[in-house]
Amino acid sequence: MADVSPPDKVRSARNRTRSNGGKPSGKVADFRYKRPSPSDPSAHRGTALRTGAPATGEPRRQAYAALDLGTNNCRLLIARPSGENFTVIDAFSRVVRLGEGLAHSGRLSDEAMDRALAALHVCADKLRRRNVSLARSVATEACRRAANGADFIDRVREETGIALDIISAQEEARLAVLGCHILLEQGHGPAVIFDIGGGSTELVLIEPGERVPRIIDWASVPWGVVSLTDTVGRAEDDAATRLGRYRQMRMLVSDSFAPFAERIADASRAEDIRLLGTSGTVTTLASLHLELPQYDRRAVDGLIVPAQAMRAISERLSVMDLDERQTLPCIGPDRADLVVAGCAILESILDIWPAERLGVADRGIREGILRSLMAGTPAPPRPAA
CATH class of the missing domain: 3.30.420.150 (Exopolyphosphatase. Domain 2)
Incomplete structure (x- = not known):
């Protein structure tokens, strides 16, 4: 047995929730989201950048974006539909090391947050220039684990306009x-x-x-x-x-x-x-x-x-x-x-x-x-x- 415990020994057990009454999940699409009600003002939190563009009712050729802020990298893809697939029209990737030192401190460091914010400002600029009206921006393990992860998410939204969702390990x-x-x-x-x-x-x-x-x-x-x-x-x-x-x-x-x-x-x-x-x-x-x-x-x-x-x-x-x-x-x-x-x-x-x-x-x-x-x-x- 190893003499060092994982940084969060109980997280995987806590997050191992399944659909269908505890049975293994079905298709990948089983976890697809329900379409939010247009009358629900919170329904598009985390999906749209603060650009004033509507999040629904856009023509099929609108630009879509996906932003993934991980423990080590910040990555962005902007694409348009192309048949059953899509064509990438812009992309960005930068090593930010957001989780550096997290295993010992339990917190995101000021230096790491500054690096991530610098990358996210670049992403925000690309999203605006490409007139992206429907995007989803997610944060993963570093923000899930950090004691100040939620505070960092608030800071990102305030400074860049990007609304990051801290997604579960299952998602x-x-x-x-x-x-x-x-x-x-x-x-x-x-x-x-x-x-x-x-x-x-x-x-x-x-x-x-x-x-x-x-x-x-x-x-x-x-x-x-x-x-x-x-x-x-x-x-x-x-x-x-x-x-x-x-x-x-x-x-x-x-x-x-x-x-x-x-x-x-x-x-x-x-x-x-x-x-x-x-x-x-x-x-x-x-x-x-x-x-x-x-x-x-x-x-x-x-x-x-x-x-x-x-x-x-x-x-x-x-x-x-x-x-x-x-x-x-x-x-x-x-x-x-x-x-x-x-x-x-x-x-x-x-x-x-x-x-x-x-x-x-x-x-x-x-x-x-x-x-x-x-x-x-x-x-x-x-x-x-």
């Missing part, structure tokens, strides 16, 4: 599946889709459905690349220290995965099991597998990689020092100190779901939000205070 998992399941390798067996974030990792067990997969089970653990790195520490003095640090990361994550691993054990032994990952970790490792000189989304998004190749890359990175990792293409200084934690999480996932191949998705929550908005399913009203 985060649903949106990730909705955004990337189309890239799942063809087959009839069960599959796991996972999202390694900055502050948490979501895993979803699914089976094929008519149009969208059916969610059989899911879990969220409070280990992401930032929270795991901050908890274990950044000491990398020599190879032995780096190896011991990596083993501790693996132990912590494996312990947190244990209840989910037990529940999916029978499914993991089925034939034709499949695996799809969406995160900076899997896209970075896929880039190294392809030996790309620089990141190329077109080469990575939808790639199928042998799982053993991803393990080999993870093991190689785990014993490199920080300077060596920084020199590798597609890692650089932004990811060099966090990629090892991502490798530890990925290997732990491969332990409990031993698929021979791993699908790679450079898409997820934002694309899930856009698909929900374009299907006419805006965010639900916030509960009354």
Whole structure:
């Protein structure tokens, strides 16, 4: 048993609510939101930027936007419908490290909030210039966990006009599946889709459905690349220290995965099991597998990689020092100190779901939000205070 507890030991149990009277949920679309009443003034909280544009009744060619403020990154997509899909007309991504230090302090630091706000001001400017009238902006694990998370959300709205919703881990998992399941390798067996974030990792067990997969089970653990790195520490003095640090990361994550691993054990032994990952970790490792000189989304998004190749890359990175990792293409200084934690999480996932191949998705929550908005399913009203 690991000697360090997750930053929030009870959160995953507290949030593991399911529909259908406690039974596993059905289709991904089971969690789609009810259309809010036009007479309810709170119905579009968190969905529209303060631009004066109406949130409903727009022509089909209106611009939609999805903003995801995570523990490590701030990402924005602005798109217009294009048949059954959409065309991206603007995008933004910046490493903000909102959750830096959160594992020890329990609070968002002033420096981290300032970094995030600077990025959100850029997003607000893009939303206005693109005349976006329907958007959904979400915040995830860092704001869920931080004691001052709600205060930060209020500050963001006051200073930028962006109304962020702190979504549950269940909603985060649903949106990730909705955004990337189309890239799942063809087959009839069960599959796991996972999202390694900055502050948490979501895993979803699914089976094929008519149009969208059916969610059989899911879990969220409070280990992401930032929270795991901050908890274990950044000491990398020599190879032995780096190896011991990596083993501790693996132990912590494996312990947190244990209840989910037990529940999916029978499914993991089925034939034709499949695996799809969406995160900076899997896209970075896929880039190294392809030996790309620089990141190329077109080469990575939808790639199928042998799982053993991803393990080999993870093991190689785990014993490199920080300077060596920084020199590798597609890692650089932004990811060099966090990629090892991502490798530890990925290997732990491969332990409990031993698929021979791993699908790679450079898409997820934002694309899930856009698909929900374009299907006419805006965010639900916030509960009354």
